[in-house]
Amino acid sequence: MIDADAELMVRFREGDRSAFEQLFHRYTPPLVNFLARMVPERARAEELAQEVFVRIYRARDRYEPTARFSTFLFGIAHRLALNELDRAHRRREQALDEAAAGRLAAAGPQADEAYAGKRTAERVDAALEGLPARQRAALLLRVQEELGYEEIASILATSTSSVKSLLHRARETLAARLEEEIS
Amino acid sequence: MSKPGEPPGAPDEELQSERFRKVDELVARLPQVEPSPQFEAGFWARLARAEEGAGRRTILRYLRPARWLVGAGAAAALALLLTLGDPALPEQDWTIVADAESFDLLREGDLELLSALDVLEAWNGNQDI
Numbered sequence: 001m002i003d004a005d006a007e008l009m010v011r012f013r014e015g016d017r018s019a020f021e022q023l024f025h026r027y028t029p030p031l032v033n034f035l036a037r038m039v040p041e042r043a044r045a046e047e048l049a050q051e052v053f054v055r056i057y058r059a060r061d062r063y064e065p066t067a068r069f070s071t072f073l074f075g076i077a078h079r080l081a082l083n084e085l086d087r088a089h090r091r092r093e094q095a096l097d098e099a100a101a102g103r104l105a106a107a108g109p110q111a112d113e114a115y116a117g118k119r120t121a122e123r124v125d126a127a128l129e130g131l132p133a134r135q136r137a138a139l140l141l142r143v144q145e146e147l148g149y150e151e152i153a154s155i156l157a158t159s160t161s162s163v164k165s166l167l168h169r170a171r172e173t174l175a176a177r178l179e180e181e182i183s
Numbered sequence: 184m185s186k187p188g189e190p191p192g193a194p195d196e197e198l199q200s201e202r203f204r205k206v207d208e209l210v211a212r213l214p215q216v217e218p219s220p221q222f223e224a225g226f227w228a229r230l231a232r233a234e235e236g237a238g239r240r241t242i243l244r245y246l247r248p249a250r251w252l253v254g255a256g257a258a259a260a261l262a263l264l265l266t267l268g269d270p271a272l273p274e275q276d277w278t279i280v281a282d283a284e285s286f287d288l289l290r291e292g293d294l295e296l297l298s299a300l301d302v303l304e305a306w307n308g309n310q311d312i
Contacts, residue, residue, distance in 0.1 A: 024223075024226070028218050028222065028223075029215065029217065029218060032216060032217070032218040032222065033215045033216045033217075036216035037213075037216065042216070045216075046218065046219060046222055046225070047225075047229075049218070049222070050222070050225055050226040050229045051229070053226055053230075054226070054229055054230050054233050057230055058233065058234075058237070120209065121212075121213055121214060124209045124210060124213055125213065128210065128213075139210060140210070142207075143207045143210045143211050144210065144211060144213070171202075171203040171206045171207070174206045174209075174210070175202045175203065175205075175206050178206065178209060181205075181209055182202055182205040182206060182209070
């Protein structure tokens with residue numbers, strides 16, 4: 001039994017281009033959202049999201065519905081995001097960590113209630129940005145995309161116990177960094 | 184609360200899961216990053232470029248064996264030339280032929296007639312003098 005999106009992909013493989021367009025429109029928002037929180041530059045995140053769809057489009061002849069379509073899509077997205085982060089060099093990651101910590105401090109809670117929501121979002125974003133890439137990916141896929149442990153494990157090419165461990169460490173770090181928000 | 188170094192007890196676990204739940208809530212409530220209005224057009228343009236690039240690579244892939252084939256053909260022709268160029272006739276019978284008629288005679292292997300022709304040509308030359 002394959003999921004409805006995998007079925008659309010099979011239809012696309014058989015020549016139905018409108019099936020691809022449906023998948024494109026359905027998955028563009030979550031994909032852009034995921035990549036925008038995985039890589040530091042918004043424009044680059046969009047390019048990577050486009051690249052994911054290009055790869056899916058061009059791999060249609062080889063597509064086999066062995067897993068959910070979202071696993072296939074986020075798996076490509078995750079690999080591209082990691083490559084992008086690798087390319088950006090470790091020293092840049094270091095700089096980003098420092099920048100994220102700086103933004104976290106700068107975006108400290110303010111008395112003005114009107115800005116409270118925005119400030120919180122900025123602080124959560126900054127804290128997320130400071131997480132190691134795999135922890136960040138695991139948390140985003142679990143919390144924002146509401147994917148199961150097994151699916152996340154397939155996307156990250158790891159075991160479910162490793163996913164649970166990644167999630168635990170991510171939550172621990174965020175809880176410490178966002179002490180004021182969660183207390 | 185358990186002491187440092189001791190495994191967490193039930194209250195600690197509850198406290199931790201409550202903190203984690205709040206973290207999840209904060210992450211879930213983050214505003215979605217929306218794609219820009221140019222996203223779709225950018226995708227189709229990118230796809231067109233990728234397909235065009237793939238077309239060029241396919242042509243090159245087809246041409247690559249052809250290049251080898253041309254090289255191999257040239258090498259085979261050279262080898263054939265060297266093999267056939269090896270004189271089949273004994274060295275002393277080598278004759279430089281100047282015209283098509285003599286060449287035909289040479290091909291037919293009538294060496295006797297050919298040397299008679301040479302003598303005749305030499306004689307004619309003498310006559311001229």
